[in-house]
Amino acid sequence: MVKYSELTGGSLGLEILSDHLVEGSVDVGDFSIFSPDLIMGHDVTSPPAIGLINEHGLPYLRASDKTRLYLDHFTPPKDRESAEACRNIKEFSNRYGVGELINWGEGICHVHLFENGRVGPGQLVIGADSHTTTGGALGALCIGIGSTDLAAAMVSGEFWLEVPKPLGIEFKGIPDVWCEGKDVALRLVSWLGCGGGRNRVLEMDGQILKWLSVDGRLTVSNMAAETSAVGAIQTMDMNEFGPLSPDWEWEVEEVDIDEMSPQIAVPGSPNNVDNVENIEGRIVDQVFVGSCTNGRLDDLRTVSKVLEGKKVHPDVRLLVIPGSRNVYSAAEKAGYLKTIIDAGGVVMMPTCGPCAGGFLGILPDGEVALSTSNRNF
Numbered sequence: 001m002v003k004y005s006e007l008t009g010g011s012l013g014l015e016i017l018s019d020h021l022v023e024g025s026v027d028v029g030d031f032s033i034f035s036p037d038l039i040m041g042h043d044v045t046s047p048p049a050i051g052l053i054n055e056h057g058l059p060y061l062r063a064s065d066k067t068r069l070y071l072d073h074f075t076p077p078k079d080r081e082s083a084e085a086c087r088n089i090k091e092f093s094n095r096y097g098v099g100e101l102i103n104w105g106e107g108i109c110h111v112h113l114f115e116n117g118r119v120g121p122g123q124l125v126i127g128a129d130s131h132t133t134t135g136g137a138l139g140a141l142c143i144g145i146g147s148t149d150l151a152a153a154m155v156s157g158e159f160w161l162e163v164p165k166p167l168g169i170e171f172k173g174i175p176d177v178w179c180e181g182k183d184v185a186l187r188l189v190s191w192l193g194c195g196g197g198r199n200r201v202l203e204m205d206g207q208i209l210k211w212l213s214v215d216g217r218l219t220v221s222n223m224a225a226e227t228s229a230v231g232a233i234q235t236m237d238m239n240e241f242g243p244l245s246p247d248w249e250w251e252v253e254e255v256d257i258d259e260m261s262p263q264i265a266v267p268g269s270p271n272n273v274d275n276v277e278n279i280e281g282r283i284v285d286q287v288f289v290g291s292c293t294n295g296r297l298d299d300l301r302t303v304s305k306v307l308e309g310k311k312v313h314p315d316v317r318l319l320v321i322p323g324s325r326n327v328y329s330a331a332e333k334a335g336y337l338k339t340i341i342d343a344g345g346v347v348m349m350p351t352c353g354p355c356a357g358g359f360l361g362i363l364p365d366g367e368v369a370l371s372t373s374n375r376n377f
Contacts, residue, residue, distance in 0.1 A: 010248035011166035012235050013201035016141040020124040022158055028165045033158050037123040039063055041150050042070040042109050045128035047085050049151035050092045063157035065099045068113065073352045075104030078359040096154075107324025107350045110134040110222060110292035115326055121235075126150075126159055131292050131374065136221035136232040137214065141201065143231050164201040164230040166250040171206025173258020180302070181216025182294055182372065184208055185223035186263035190273035191255045197229030204234045208257060215298035222293050223374050226270040268377045285367040286317045291355040294372035295323025297330050303345075304336035312344035319361045321348045 008014035008026065017026045017034060024032025041049060046069050053061075061067065069089055077083035086104065093101040106112055110131050119125055121139030125132065128150040135142035145159060153159045175183060202224055209217060217234055224232030262276040289295070289303050300322060312318045320340050322328040328350060331337050337347050354361035355373040363369055 009166070009250055011201070011250060012139070012203055012233055013141050013164065013166055013231055016122055016124055017161075017163065019122070026163050028163050030163045031160055032163055033160055034124060035158050036063075036126045036153065037066065038119065038125045039067045039150070039153050040070070040109060040113060040125070040127035040129070040132065041067070041147075041154075042072050042129060043075065043082065043085050043089060044073045045147045045150060046089050046092075048147035049128065049154065050088060052148065052151040053092075053155060058155055061096045061098075061154045063154050064097045066157065067098045067154050068100045068102065068109075068118075069093055069098055070102045070106075070109040070112070071104040072102070072106075072108045072112075072350075073356070074358055075351050076349075077104075104351065105325060105349050107326070108292045108295060108352055111295055111323030111327065111350075112325075114138060114218060115324060126153060130225045131222050133225045133229060133232045134218050134222040134292065136202075136204075136224070137217040137234050139233065139235055141231045141233060142221075144225065161230075162199065164199050167197065167200040167202050167229075168248060168250055168252035169202050169204040169206075170252055170254045171204065171208045172254050172256050173260075174208060174211065175257045175260035176262065178262050179257075179260060180298070181212050181219035182223070183260065183263040184212070184216075184257060185220045185293075186265055186270070186273045187257050187260060188220065188255055189223060189226045189265075190263075190271045192227040192253065192271075194226055194269060194271050195228050197224065197227030197232075200229055201231040201233065202227070202229045204232065206255075206257075209234055213298050215296040218296065219293055223270070226374060265376050270375055270377075272376075283368065284316060284370045286319065286361060286363060286369040288319045288321075288354055288361060288369060288371040288373065290319070290321030290323065290353065291371075291373035292323060292352070293374040295321060295327065295350070297327050297334075299372065300327065300331040300336045300340070301334070304331075304334075304339040307339055307343040307345070310343055317361070318343070318345035319348065319354070320345050321353050321360075322350050324350050 074082035123140040125142040130144040221232040
Protein backbone atom coordinates (compact mmCIF):
# COMPACT_ATOMS: atom_id res chain seq x y z
CA MET A 1 0.00 0.00 0.00
CA VAL A 2 1.31 3.44 -0.94
CA LYS A 3 1.66 5.80 2.00
CA TYR A 4 1.97 9.56 2.04
CA SER A 5 5.24 11.14 3.14
CA GLU A 6 6.27 14.66 4.05
CA LEU A 7 8.47 14.76 0.94
CA THR A 8 5.45 14.72 -1.38
CA GLY A 9 3.26 17.11 0.60
CA GLY A 10 0.45 14.61 0.97
CA SER A 11 0.13 13.93 -2.76
CA LEU A 12 -0.71 10.36 -3.76
CA GLY A 13 0.32 11.11 -7.34
CA LEU A 14 3.81 12.19 -6.32
CA GLU A 15 4.03 9.27 -3.90
CA ILE A 16 3.28 6.81 -6.70
CA LEU A 17 5.87 8.49 -8.90
CA SER A 18 8.40 8.30 -6.06
CA ASP A 19 7.81 4.55 -5.74
CA HIS A 20 8.50 4.10 -9.48
CA LEU A 21 11.41 6.54 -9.80
CA VAL A 22 14.42 5.34 -11.79
CA GLU A 23 16.39 8.53 -12.29
CA GLY A 24 15.92 12.14 -11.21
CA SER A 25 13.48 13.36 -8.56
CA VAL A 26 9.79 13.93 -7.95
CA ASP A 27 10.25 17.67 -7.56
CA VAL A 28 7.53 19.43 -9.54
CA GLY A 29 8.81 20.50 -12.95
CA ASP A 30 11.79 18.13 -13.04
CA PHE A 31 12.18 15.81 -16.02
CA SER A 32 12.65 12.35 -14.54
CA ILE A 33 12.64 8.69 -15.57
CA PHE A 34 10.08 6.21 -14.20
CA SER A 35 9.34 2.49 -14.52
CA PRO A 36 5.62 1.78 -15.10
CA ASP A 37 3.71 -1.29 -13.97
CA LEU A 38 1.77 -1.53 -17.23
CA ILE A 39 2.11 -0.16 -20.79
CA MET A 40 -0.85 0.09 -23.17
CA GLY A 41 -1.34 0.85 -26.86
CA HIS A 42 -4.11 0.32 -29.43
CA ASP A 43 -4.63 -0.07 -33.15
CA VAL A 44 -4.29 3.67 -33.85
CA THR A 45 -1.32 4.55 -31.63
CA SER A 46 0.61 1.26 -31.74
CA PRO A 47 1.44 1.14 -35.50
CA PRO A 48 3.76 4.20 -35.41
CA ALA A 49 5.52 2.75 -32.34
CA ILE A 50 5.86 -0.63 -34.03
CA GLY A 51 7.23 1.09 -37.13
CA LEU A 52 9.98 2.75 -35.08
CA ILE A 53 10.95 -0.54 -33.42
CA ASN A 54 10.99 -2.38 -36.75
CA GLU A 55 13.00 0.41 -38.37
CA HIS A 56 15.79 -0.03 -35.82
CA GLY A 57 15.69 -3.83 -35.99
CA LEU A 58 15.59 -4.23 -32.22
CA PRO A 59 15.87 -7.90 -31.18
CA TYR A 60 13.71 -7.80 -28.02
CA LEU A 61 11.56 -5.66 -25.74
CA ARG A 62 12.56 -5.26 -22.11
CA ALA A 63 8.94 -4.54 -21.18
CA SER A 64 7.18 -7.11 -23.36
CA ASP A 65 5.58 -8.74 -20.31
CA LYS A 66 4.16 -5.39 -19.12
CA THR A 67 2.70 -4.47 -22.51
CA ARG A 68 -0.97 -4.73 -23.46
CA LEU A 69 -2.00 -3.98 -27.06
CA TYR A 70 -5.67 -3.49 -28.01
CA LEU A 71 -7.50 -3.83 -31.31
CA ASP A 72 -10.47 -1.62 -30.49
CA HIS A 73 -10.68 1.67 -32.39
CA PHE A 74 -11.30 0.74 -36.03
CA THR A 75 -12.51 -2.81 -35.45
CA PRO A 76 -13.95 -4.78 -37.05
CA PRO A 77 -11.52 -3.32 -39.60
CA LYS A 78 -13.32 -0.59 -41.52
CA ASP A 79 -10.98 -0.67 -44.53
CA ARG A 80 -7.82 -2.28 -45.88
CA GLU A 81 -5.54 0.09 -43.95
CA SER A 82 -7.10 -0.75 -40.59
CA ALA A 83 -7.06 -4.47 -41.43
CA GLU A 84 -3.33 -4.25 -42.22
CA ALA A 85 -2.75 -2.41 -38.93
CA CYS A 86 -4.46 -5.19 -36.98
CA ARG A 87 -2.43 -7.86 -38.76
CA ASN A 88 0.84 -6.00 -38.15
CA ILE A 89 0.07 -5.62 -34.44
CA LYS A 90 -0.67 -9.34 -34.17
CA GLU A 91 2.59 -10.24 -35.94
CA PHE A 92 4.54 -7.83 -33.73
CA SER A 93 2.94 -9.25 -30.57
CA ASN A 94 3.81 -12.82 -31.56
CA ARG A 95 7.37 -11.93 -32.56
CA TYR A 96 8.21 -10.04 -29.36
CA GLY A 97 6.09 -12.01 -26.88
CA VAL A 98 3.87 -9.10 -25.88
CA GLY A 99 2.21 -9.78 -22.53
CA GLU A 100 -1.35 -9.56 -23.82
CA LEU A 101 -2.91 -8.87 -27.22
CA ILE A 102 -6.59 -8.05 -26.81
CA ASN A 103 -8.34 -8.95 -30.04
CA TRP A 104 -11.22 -7.02 -31.53
CA GLY A 105 -14.56 -7.68 -29.93
CA GLU A 106 -13.12 -7.99 -26.41
CA GLY A 107 -13.57 -4.35 -25.55
CA ILE A 108 -12.44 -0.76 -25.61
CA CYS A 109 -9.06 -0.38 -23.92
CA HIS A 110 -10.26 2.00 -21.18
CA VAL A 111 -13.13 -0.32 -20.29
CA HIS A 112 -11.49 -3.74 -20.66
CA LEU A 113 -8.15 -2.69 -19.11
CA PHE A 114 -9.77 -1.81 -15.80
CA GLU A 115 -11.78 -5.02 -15.51
CA ASN A 116 -10.61 -8.17 -13.75
CA GLY A 117 -8.01 -6.56 -11.49
CA ARG A 118 -5.47 -5.56 -14.14
CA VAL A 119 -4.98 -2.17 -12.46
CA GLY A 120 -5.13 -1.30 -8.77
CA PRO A 121 -4.23 1.30 -6.13
CA GLY A 122 -0.68 2.59 -6.13
CA GLN A 123 0.16 1.44 -9.65
CA LEU A 124 1.74 3.56 -12.37
CA VAL A 125 0.18 2.95 -15.79
CA ILE A 126 1.02 4.58 -19.12
CA GLY A 127 -1.08 4.29 -22.24
CA ALA A 128 -0.82 5.70 -25.74
CA ASP A 129 -4.22 7.36 -25.52
CA SER A 130 -5.27 10.54 -23.76
CA HIS A 131 -8.09 8.88 -21.80
CA THR A 132 -5.71 6.57 -19.95
CA THR A 133 -6.55 8.84 -16.99
CA THR A 134 -9.64 6.61 -16.53
CA GLY A 135 -7.82 4.24 -14.17
CA GLY A 136 -7.31 7.01 -11.63
CA ALA A 137 -10.74 6.04 -10.28
CA LEU A 138 -9.06 2.90 -8.92
CA GLY A 139 -6.36 4.77 -7.03
CA ALA A 140 -3.70 4.35 -9.72
CA LEU A 141 -1.75 7.08 -11.52
CA CYS A 142 -2.61 6.49 -15.18
CA ILE A 143 -0.95 8.74 -17.74
CA GLY A 144 -1.48 9.21 -21.47
CA ILE A 145 1.59 9.20 -23.74
CA GLY A 146 2.35 9.42 -27.47
CA SER A 147 3.40 6.73 -29.93
CA THR A 148 7.12 7.60 -29.76
CA ASP A 149 7.10 7.28 -25.98
CA LEU A 150 5.16 4.03 -26.34
CA ALA A 151 7.96 2.62 -28.49
CA ALA A 152 10.62 3.78 -26.01
CA ALA A 153 8.71 2.34 -23.04
CA MET A 154 8.21 -1.06 -24.67
CA VAL A 155 11.91 -1.23 -25.57
CA SER A 156 13.39 0.08 -22.31
CA GLY A 157 10.70 -0.52 -19.69
CA GLU A 158 10.95 3.16 -18.74
CA PHE A 159 9.51 6.54 -19.72
CA TRP A 160 10.27 10.20 -19.06
CA LEU A 161 7.86 12.66 -17.48
CA GLU A 162 7.87 16.28 -16.40
CA VAL A 163 6.77 15.85 -12.79
CA PRO A 164 3.25 17.32 -12.58
CA LYS A 165 2.01 19.66 -9.88
CA PRO A 166 -0.78 18.21 -7.70
CA LEU A 167 -4.17 19.92 -7.70
CA GLY A 168 -6.75 18.89 -5.13
CA ILE A 169 -10.34 18.73 -6.39
CA GLU A 170 -13.01 18.95 -3.69
CA PHE A 171 -16.52 18.27 -4.99
CA LYS A 172 -18.96 20.17 -2.79
CA GLY A 173 -22.57 19.09 -2.32
CA ILE A 174 -24.87 16.45 -3.78
CA PRO A 175 -26.51 16.93 -7.20
CA ASP A 176 -29.99 16.17 -8.52
CA VAL A 177 -31.06 12.52 -8.27
CA TRP A 178 -30.87 12.10 -12.06
CA CYS A 179 -27.20 13.11 -12.13
CA GLU A 180 -24.53 10.47 -12.66
CA GLY A 181 -20.78 10.35 -13.14
CA LYS A 182 -20.99 12.04 -16.54
CA ASP A 183 -22.69 15.09 -15.04
CA VAL A 184 -19.98 15.40 -12.39
CA ALA A 185 -17.34 15.03 -15.10
CA LEU A 186 -18.90 17.73 -17.27
CA ARG A 187 -19.09 20.12 -14.32
CA LEU A 188 -15.39 19.44 -13.60
CA VAL A 189 -14.42 20.16 -17.21
CA SER A 190 -16.49 23.34 -17.36
CA TRP A 191 -15.12 24.48 -13.99
CA LEU A 192 -11.43 24.03 -14.85
CA GLY A 193 -11.66 24.56 -18.61
CA CYS A 194 -9.98 22.47 -21.27
CA GLY A 195 -6.51 23.64 -20.21
CA GLY A 196 -7.05 23.99 -16.47
CA GLY A 197 -5.40 20.66 -15.66
CA ARG A 198 -2.34 21.07 -17.88
CA ASN A 199 0.79 19.69 -16.17
CA ARG A 200 -1.31 18.86 -13.11
CA VAL A 201 -2.31 15.60 -11.48
CA LEU A 202 -5.85 15.96 -10.14
CA GLU A 203 -6.48 14.31 -6.76
CA MET A 204 -10.22 14.19 -6.18
CA ASP A 205 -12.34 14.03 -3.05
CA GLY A 206 -15.94 14.65 -2.04
CA GLN A 207 -19.08 12.89 -0.85
CA ILE A 208 -20.29 12.42 -4.43
CA LEU A 209 -17.40 10.05 -5.15
CA LYS A 210 -18.56 7.79 -2.32
CA TRP A 211 -22.11 7.92 -3.70
CA LEU A 212 -21.20 7.10 -7.30
CA SER A 213 -20.75 3.53 -8.48
CA VAL A 214 -17.34 2.40 -9.73
CA ASP A 215 -18.66 2.81 -13.29
CA GLY A 216 -19.59 6.41 -12.53
CA ARG A 217 -16.24 7.15 -10.93
CA LEU A 218 -14.40 5.74 -13.95
CA THR A 219 -16.35 8.21 -16.08
CA VAL A 220 -15.17 11.13 -13.93
CA SER A 221 -11.48 10.20 -14.20
CA ASN A 222 -11.90 9.44 -17.91
CA MET A 223 -13.23 12.88 -18.77
CA ALA A 224 -10.65 14.62 -16.60
CA ALA A 225 -8.48 14.20 -19.68
CA GLU A 226 -10.53 17.02 -21.24
CA THR A 227 -8.96 19.42 -18.73
CA SER A 228 -5.52 18.40 -20.11
CA ALA A 229 -4.68 16.77 -16.76
CA VAL A 230 -1.73 14.37 -16.58
CA GLY A 231 -3.67 12.09 -14.23
CA ALA A 232 -6.91 12.08 -12.22
CA ILE A 233 -6.77 10.05 -9.01
CA GLN A 234 -9.63 9.22 -6.66
CA THR A 235 -8.44 7.92 -3.31
CA MET A 236 -11.52 7.83 -1.10
CA ASP A 237 -11.50 4.02 -0.77
CA MET A 238 -7.93 3.93 0.55
CA ASN A 239 -8.88 4.32 4.20
CA GLU A 240 -5.32 4.00 5.47
CA PHE A 241 -4.69 7.63 4.63
CA GLY A 242 -8.07 9.02 3.59
CA PRO A 243 -9.17 11.00 0.54
CA LEU A 244 -6.74 13.91 0.87
CA SER A 245 -3.88 13.59 3.32
CA PRO A 246 -3.91 15.76 6.45
CA ASP A 247 -0.46 16.86 5.24
CA TRP A 248 -1.85 18.15 1.93
CA GLU A 249 0.07 21.30 1.05
CA TRP A 250 -1.03 21.87 -2.54
CA GLU A 251 -3.73 24.05 -4.09
CA VAL A 252 -7.34 22.83 -3.72
CA GLU A 253 -10.10 23.75 -6.18
CA GLU A 254 -13.63 23.51 -4.77
CA VAL A 255 -16.11 22.41 -7.46
CA ASP A 256 -19.74 23.16 -6.58
CA ILE A 257 -22.16 20.41 -7.63
CA ASP A 258 -24.83 21.00 -4.98
CA GLU A 259 -28.34 20.55 -6.44
CA MET A 260 -26.76 20.49 -9.90
CA SER A 261 -29.18 19.38 -12.63
CA PRO A 262 -28.10 17.02 -15.45
CA GLN A 263 -25.40 18.58 -17.61
CA ILE A 264 -24.76 18.63 -21.36
CA ALA A 265 -21.84 19.88 -23.48
CA VAL A 266 -22.99 21.67 -26.62
CA PRO A 267 -20.83 22.23 -29.72
CA GLY A 268 -17.98 22.59 -30.07
CA SER A 269 -16.03 22.00 -26.84
CA PRO A 270 -16.38 19.67 -23.83
CA ASN A 271 -16.25 22.70 -21.55
CA ASN A 272 -19.17 24.40 -23.31
CA VAL A 273 -21.49 22.98 -20.66
CA ASP A 274 -25.08 23.92 -19.84
CA ASN A 275 -28.00 22.58 -17.82
CA VAL A 276 -29.88 20.11 -19.98
CA GLU A 277 -33.20 21.90 -19.42
CA ASN A 278 -31.80 24.96 -21.20
CA ILE A 279 -31.68 23.13 -24.53
CA GLU A 280 -34.98 21.30 -24.18
CA GLY A 281 -36.72 20.87 -27.52
CA ARG A 282 -33.56 20.63 -29.64
CA ILE A 283 -34.16 18.16 -32.48
CA VAL A 284 -31.62 15.32 -32.78
CA ASP A 285 -31.14 12.81 -35.59
CA GLN A 286 -29.03 10.22 -33.80
CA VAL A 287 -28.30 9.10 -30.25
CA PHE A 288 -25.09 7.21 -29.50
CA VAL A 289 -24.56 5.41 -26.19
CA GLY A 290 -21.11 3.92 -25.74
CA SER A 291 -17.40 4.84 -25.79
CA CYS A 292 -14.78 4.48 -23.06
CA THR A 293 -16.63 7.19 -21.14
CA ASN A 294 -20.12 5.68 -20.96
CA GLY A 295 -20.14 2.17 -22.40
CA ARG A 296 -20.35 0.40 -19.04
CA LEU A 297 -23.10 -1.64 -17.44
CA ASP A 298 -24.51 1.24 -15.39
CA ASP A 299 -24.95 3.25 -18.59
CA LEU A 300 -26.83 0.48 -20.36
CA ARG A 301 -28.98 -0.04 -17.27
CA THR A 302 -29.98 3.63 -17.35
CA VAL A 303 -30.81 3.52 -21.06
CA SER A 304 -32.88 0.37 -20.56
CA LYS A 305 -34.75 1.96 -17.66
CA VAL A 306 -35.64 5.02 -19.73
CA LEU A 307 -36.72 2.95 -22.77
CA GLU A 308 -38.80 0.36 -20.89
CA GLY A 309 -42.18 0.12 -22.62
CA LYS A 310 -41.34 2.90 -25.09
CA LYS A 311 -40.30 3.23 -28.73
CA VAL A 312 -37.49 5.26 -30.28
CA HIS A 313 -38.92 8.13 -32.35
CA PRO A 314 -39.11 7.11 -36.04
CA ASP A 315 -36.93 10.09 -37.04
CA VAL A 316 -34.16 9.17 -34.57
CA ARG A 317 -31.48 6.49 -34.86
CA LEU A 318 -30.35 4.93 -31.55
CA LEU A 319 -26.95 3.23 -31.62
CA VAL A 320 -25.74 1.40 -28.49
CA ILE A 321 -22.23 -0.08 -28.24
CA PRO A 322 -21.28 -1.89 -25.00
CA GLY A 323 -17.73 -1.11 -23.90
CA SER A 324 -16.55 -4.70 -23.53
CA ARG A 325 -17.58 -8.31 -24.03
CA ASN A 326 -18.13 -8.56 -20.26
CA VAL A 327 -20.46 -5.56 -20.34
CA TYR A 328 -22.28 -6.94 -23.39
CA SER A 329 -22.79 -10.32 -21.70
CA ALA A 330 -23.95 -8.84 -18.40
CA ALA A 331 -26.35 -6.44 -20.14
CA GLU A 332 -27.76 -9.29 -22.19
CA LYS A 333 -28.34 -11.46 -19.11
CA ALA A 334 -30.00 -8.56 -17.30
CA GLY A 335 -32.37 -7.96 -20.22
CA TYR A 336 -31.06 -4.47 -20.97
CA LEU A 337 -30.16 -5.25 -24.58
CA LYS A 338 -33.57 -6.79 -25.28
CA THR A 339 -35.28 -3.68 -23.95
CA ILE A 340 -33.09 -1.48 -26.16
CA ILE A 341 -33.69 -3.62 -29.25
CA ASP A 342 -37.43 -3.89 -28.62
CA ALA A 343 -37.56 -0.10 -28.40
CA GLY A 344 -35.98 0.19 -31.85
CA GLY A 345 -32.33 0.65 -30.92
CA VAL A 346 -29.39 -0.98 -32.68
CA VAL A 347 -26.84 -2.82 -30.52
CA MET A 348 -23.36 -3.47 -31.90
CA MET A 349 -20.25 -5.36 -30.77
CA PRO A 350 -17.74 -3.63 -28.45
CA THR A 351 -15.70 -1.06 -30.37
CA CYS A 352 -14.90 2.66 -30.27
CA GLY A 353 -16.93 3.08 -33.47
CA PRO A 354 -18.29 6.59 -34.05
CA CYS A 355 -16.74 8.15 -30.93
CA ALA A 356 -13.80 9.82 -32.69
CA GLY A 357 -15.65 10.09 -35.98
CA GLY A 358 -14.04 6.86 -37.11
CA PHE A 359 -16.85 4.74 -38.51
CA LEU A 360 -20.22 3.15 -37.64
CA GLY A 361 -22.75 5.94 -37.36
CA ILE A 362 -20.97 8.91 -38.93
CA LEU A 363 -23.27 11.88 -39.48
CA PRO A 364 -23.90 13.65 -42.79
CA ASP A 365 -23.65 17.44 -42.94
CA GLY A 366 -26.38 19.23 -41.05
CA GLU A 367 -27.41 16.42 -38.71
CA VAL A 368 -27.30 16.58 -34.91
CA ALA A 369 -26.27 13.78 -32.57
CA LEU A 370 -26.62 13.32 -28.83
CA SER A 371 -23.65 11.27 -27.68
CA THR A 372 -22.22 9.85 -24.45
CA SER A 373 -18.68 10.06 -25.82
CA ASN A 374 -16.13 12.41 -24.30
CA ARG A 375 -15.58 14.92 -27.11
CA ASN A 376 -17.85 17.02 -29.29
CA PHE A 377 -15.36 18.60 -31.68
